[in-house]
Amino acid sequence: MSVEHILLGVLSWMPNSGYGIKKEVEISGRELGWGRLSYGSIYPKLKKLEEEGFIRAVTAEREGRMTKIYELTAKGWRELADWLRCPPAPPEIRDELVMKISFWETGLPEDRETLIEHLELRRREAEEMMRHLEEWSRNGYSAIGELGGLAMDYWLDHLRLSIEWYGRVIRYLEGPPAPPRQDPHGLYEKARRRRQDALGPEESDLPKHPRR
Amino acid sequence: MSVEHILLGVLSWMPNSGYGIKKEVEISGRELGWGRLSYGSIYPKLKKLEEEGFIRAVTAEREGRMTKIYELTAKGWRELADWLRCPPAPPEIRDELVMKISFWETGLPEDRETLIEHLELRRREAEEMMRHLEEWSRNGYSAIGELGGLAMDYWLDHLRLSIEWYGRVIRYLEGPPAPPRQDPHGLYEKARRRRQDALGPEESDLPKHPRR
DNA sequence: CTTAACATGTAAGATGTTACATGATTCG
DNA sequence: CGAATCATGTAACATCTTACATGTTAAG
Numbered sequence A, B: 001m002s003v004e005h006i007l008l009g010v011l012s013w014m015p016n017s018g019y020g021i022k023k024e025v026e027i028s029g030r031e032l033g034w035g036r037l038s039y040g041s042i043y044p045k046l047k048k049l050e051e052e053g054f055i056r057a058v059t060a061e062r063e064g065r066m067t068k069i070y071e072l073t074a075k076g077w078r079e080l081a082d083w084l085r086c087p088p089a090p091p092e093i094r095d096e097l098v099m100k101i102s103f104w105e106t107g108l109p110e111d112r113e114t115l116i117e118h119l120e121l122r123r124r125e126a127e128e129m130m131r132h133l134e135e136w137s138r139n140g141y142s143a144i145g146e147l148g149g150l151a152m153d154y155w156l157d158h159l160r161l162s163i164e165w166y167g168r169v170i171r172y173l174e175g176p177p178a179p180p181r182q183d184p185h186g187l188y189e190k191a192r193r194r195r196q197d198a199l200g201p202e203e204s205d206l207p208k209h210p211r212r
Numbered sequence C: 001c002t003t004a005a006c007a008t009g010t011a012a013g014a015t016g017t018t019a020c021a022t023g024a025t026t027c028g
Numbered sequence D: 001c002g003a004a005t006c007a008t009g010t011a012a013c014a015t016c017t018t019a020c021a022t023g024t025t026a027a028g
Helices: A003-013 A018-025 A039-051 A074-085 A096-107 A112-139 A145-174 A187-199 B003-013 B018-025 B039-051 B074-085 B096-107 B112-139 B145-174 B187-199
Strands: A055-062 A065-072 A092-094 B055-062 B065-072 B092-094
Touching (some): A003 A039, A003 A055, A003 A065, A003 A074, A018 A039, A018 A065, A039 A055, A039 A065, A065 A074, A065 B187, A074 B112, A096 A187, A096 B003, A096 B145, A112 A145, A187 B003, A187 B065, A187 B074, B003 B018, B003 B039, B003 B074, B018 B039, B039 B055, B039 B065
Antiparallel strands (some): A055 A065, A092 B092
């Protein structure tokens, strides 16, 4: 319920254009802390915020280009402060890789190589992301004040932890193919049987080529 | 692009009802790894998946109650496997608290107490969440196999890190009110001035009572 | 001269949430 | 007997993404 507030917050750092806001919040194509912000949502929202008097457009010349720079009005600063005072919503994490890992042993137990590939790709992406972040925070931009720096640390620490965990899972997968299994409720065995009953013994054993 | 696949994955653990799927995936009202799953999206999707032949309803009696239990068909198992083989989308994290912290010094610099309250509330929630998770993983349910256990570790490690970080920020905020500031680009000073120009000197200094 | 980056926007469509509606059963 | 939990569903609404459309300027 508040892409609007993210926009007001970014504009509190400095007056900016729609294009500039996206650049400000994204690091290598991803947004930290706010899923994604696409132009398709930024521009209409900025228009709406202007109509409602939270921001004001100052069509300006920036390095030779015509740019529509927005800045906060008194009403906008007040709205931002009110929003900041409200208790924040709980965090939402959407991580397809971790979900796939949770489903792997019941859904595709015979194919460990593909999962290792997923993990290695993700690990490379995360390392790339960390490099960008470290460089960015050295520039001092967008991390305004000490709190901004602490927020940066938050993302860096979590990235570091994720990278470490990807390695841990890869090491597990590269180990012996059938380790002794803790299965107090027999769920894994039952799942394996249901799958075999549905697919037949041949298909449930033969890994196929990945698509996409 | 795949609440559907989450449903197929959870059904691969065991045949289940719409109600049961939600219970399975949520821990104290939050879903790990997949934002939220509301009944308003679960039931229509299950219906659609059944119409398309990925799952099959087995209306059954579970502890005296009439329950619509769904299970995967051969087509459903195949679709799950195909999805698992696809490279996963990058993770999305939506964390309003961390965003608010990034905006705090430009948006509401004079009010540190409210931010400390936000952080303490969040820390309590995270500790509560950790307790639930630890208990849950001791039961052995829903963490099928070693990989399920590793996924559990992933959430626990991240929760632990977050709790540690909340403490760090609280300690910083409880420290001296105006620490020496690194501001190589003068962004903080400029933001402060823009805010004061827009709001006037009185309003920009007086914290108000929190709403909600 | 052509590619990448800068820059703004719209419209259709997918997606998901909230609130509502309903009813059974269990437990204190 | 009332509250909580189990259980299923719908409809209106809010939200966001994707793809498209368009044009400029800088750099190689």
